[in-house]
Amino acid sequence: MEARHLDDHSHSDDRILDDHAERRLLSRINDSMRINYQLITRTSAMKDPYDSEFALPRYFLLLAELDEIETVQKLTLESLETEQPAIARVLQLMNQKISLLTGSMYDSMVESLLPTPTRVNISESGLSFYARDRIQPGSHIHMTLSHPNNDFHLAATARTVYSEDEDLEGFRTGAYFISLHPHDRAKLAECITQKTKDDAHLHEYELPDTFKPE
Numbered sequence: 124m125e126a127r128h129l130d131d132h133s134h135s136d137d138r139i140l141d142d143h144a145e146r147r148l149l150s151r152i153n154d155s156m157r158i159n160y161q162l163i164t165r166t167s168a169m170k171d172p173y174d175s176e177f178a179l180p181r182y183f184l185l186l187a188e189l190d191e192i193e194t195v196q197k198l199t200l201e202s203l204e205t206e207q208p209a210i211a212r213v214l215q216l217m218n219q220k221i222s223l224l225t226g227s228m229y230d231s232m233v234e235s236l237l238p239t240p241t242r243v244n245i246s247e248s249g250l251s252f253y254a255r256d257r258i259q260p261g262s263h264i265h266m267t268l269s270h271p272n273n274d275f276h277l278a279a280t281a282r283t284v285y286s287e288d289e290d291l292e293g294f295r296t297g298a299y300f301i302s303l304h305p306h307d308r309a310k311l312a313e314c315i316t317q318k319t320k321d322d323a324h325l326h327e328y329e330l331p332d333t334f335k336p337e
Contacts, residue, residue, distance in 0.1 A: 249299035
């Protein structure tokens with residue numbers, strides 16, 4: 124599957140500023156995610172984020188492959204439910220087993236292999252995260268992100284736009300995506316939509332400020 128390039132380096136500075144304004148209007152969420160990143164060249168940033176050139180963690184590759192298999196099976200299941208219900212039932216059971224397998228493997232690797240979760244603010248067009256070291260604005264990076272609830276595992280290339288020192292937290296770094304698979308973009312959008320709905324639902328049960336203890 125070919126990655127989608129979300130950046131055109133031939134755009135003018137004015138167009139880039141317009142793109143940044145547009146990105147601020149997109150739905151975004153704050154969540155804890157496990158993230159790996161590495162500096163890359165501008166040329167490499169235009170490549171498929173799953174290219175063998177990049178050092179993709181083995182745990183990430185395995186989880187991403189299982190996630191893609193499950194997605195394909197779900198799409199197949201939708202077309203078979205009315206035409207061949209017996210086969211659809213088999214696929215449904217396989218999907219359940221894949222979900223259990225993926226969740227079990229994810230849980231077992233959390234403490235030994237996966238990086239510590241960090242707070243990430245993410246949208247379909249970019250993200251901000253805490254980096255261990257300062258990443259020069261304008262740099263290109265390759266990253267893998269794993270949602271702690273196993274909702275998605277995606278790889279992307281991005282370009283950094285700012286890096287702010289926040290003492291013990293590290294460097295708050297903002298970047299926008301350059302190459303992102305449509306499948307990963309869809310999974311990310313689905314997660315953002317669901318998280319936004321969940322937060323809105325919880326907000327309905329919050330006490331008004333006048334009733335909260337000071």
